[in-house]
Amino acid sequence: PWGGRRGFDSLVQAATGIAVTQGSAEDPGALPAQALDHGTGYLLAAAVLRALTERSEDGRGRLVRLALARTAAWLTDGIARDTGGPAEPGTENRMTGLAHDSPDSRLSDRDSPIGHLRYALPPIAFTDGPTDWSRPPGPWGTDAPRWL
Structure with missing residues (x-):
């Protein structure tokens, strides 16, 4: 449904609930990197390589479409949400299960x-x-x- 909109990593993190997962509704957080930009870029590079490989085999072109919101959905699929407040250093990250250092x-x-x-x-x-x-x-x- 957001296909016609431009993407901006931090805004998509907020719109998809990542910011709340990394903080709270009152004090949203953010991932320590622009993970959606990076992840979508890596997926795009892989898709282009796959399309070129397939074109070398059958001579047909491919249409590759990616979206920051879809990458966010893939990254957060199946992750339990806990909006109990921001994580403190030395505690477990609610989204990844990794320790916050x-x-x-x-x-x-x-x-x-x-x-x-x-x-x-x-x-x-x-x-x-x-x-x-x-x-x-x-x-x-x-x-x-x-x-x-």
């Missing part, structure tokens, strides 16, 4: 070729996965143009 627990610092940095750690963590970026950034234009 203090913002400082998601930051680190190190020296780099461009000076001392304070930066956000990778947004996704998993068992035996990386816990930090492999290297700090350097001055613009000093990296060779290659895949690492």
